[in-house]
Amino acid sequence: MAPHHFPHPIDGVRFSALGTHHAKVLLAFENANREWFRRTGEDREPDFYSHKGVRNHIAELGEDHRHGRIWPLLVFSDDGELVGRANLRRLSRDRRGGSVGYRIAEHACNQGIATQALTELMELAYRTQGFRYLTATVNVDNHASQRVLEKRGFVRVRYLYRQPTLTDAWEYRHSRSVLRHWWWKLVGDN
Numbered sequence: 001m002a003p004h005h006f007p008h009p010i011d012g013v014r015f016s017a018l019g020t021h022h023a024k025v026l027l028a029f030e031n032a033n034r035e036w037f038r039r040t041g042e043d044r045e046p047d048f049y050s051h052k053g054v055r056n057h058i059a060e061l062g063e064d065h066r067h068g069r070i071w072p073l074l075v076f077s078d079d080g081e082l083v084g085r086a087n088l089r090r091l092s093r094d095r096r097g098g099s100v101g102y103r104i105a106e107h108a109c110n111q112g113i114a115t116q117a118l119t120e121l122m123e124l125a126y127r128t129q130g131f132r133y134l135t136a137t138v139n140v141d142n143h144a145s146q147r148v149l150e151k152r153g154f155v156r157v158r159y160l161y162r163q164p165t166l167t168d169a170w171e172y173r174h175s176r177s178v179l180r181h182w183w184w185k186l187v188g189d190n
């Protein structure tokens with residue numbers, strides 16, 4: 001899974017576990033990209049966009065992390081700028097599975113950062129946490145995110161009808177087991 005084929009190879013992207021000391025930089029990142037995330041259907045409640053909102057958000061994720069439910073990562077560029085976030089969550093209905101999510105600053109897109117973040121989440125899930133499979137849910141019109149998943153071998157398994165409140169989405173899966181992976185690829189799991 002070496003990221004050797006990136007169109008614009010990037011070196012030195014660094015991952016850091018989210019902590020309380022990141023509150024200020026995280027608020028700045030979310031504020032700067034608020035409109036971008038809103039346009040891509042990844043917006044948040046208005047209460048989130050304040051020092052208190054972000055501190056509460058970090059505290060909630062910290063609590064979930066302590067219980068082994070989530071691994072929230074921040075992605076920093078070479079020069080120390082926060083350029084993205086990536087989360088691995090444990091699926092409550094099956095403790096052997098997890099779900100992945102990520103968001104990248106608008107100005108840092110199309111440089112392979114989400115792909116690198118997904119690679120990091122896959123390493124964490126399979127090598128460190130011993131998960132057997134991963135899922136992701138992506139809006140049908142989010143072609144960039146679909147491409148990121150497909151570059152890392154995720155396959156579409158299910159169309160999720162979520163109208164009228166949410167945009168319809170694709171559910172993607174990736175498996176550590178080659179046999180199960182090909183089963184999903186051939187027939188999905190419907």
Ligand SMILES: CC(C)(COP(=O)(O)OP(=O)(O)OC[C@H]1O[C@@H](n2cnc3c(N)ncnc32)[C@H](O)[C@@H]1OP(=O)(O)O)[C@@H](O)C(=O)NCCC(=O)NCCS
Pocket residue numbers: 006007036037040042101102103104105108109110111112113114115116137138139142143144145147148
């Ligand atoms: C989706 C997102 C994470 C992609 O991040 P990124 O760092 O730009 O992703 P990468 O550079 O690793 O890869 C993007 C790929 O999508 C492709 N792409 C970009 N826009 C595209 C589009 N409109 N249609 C098809 N492919 C597209 C790029 O060319 C690239 O593929 P390539 O390497 O084959 O050229 C980023 O746009 C984002 O954070 N969006 C807002 C939040 C979001 O949607 N999160 C995901 C929720 S599931």
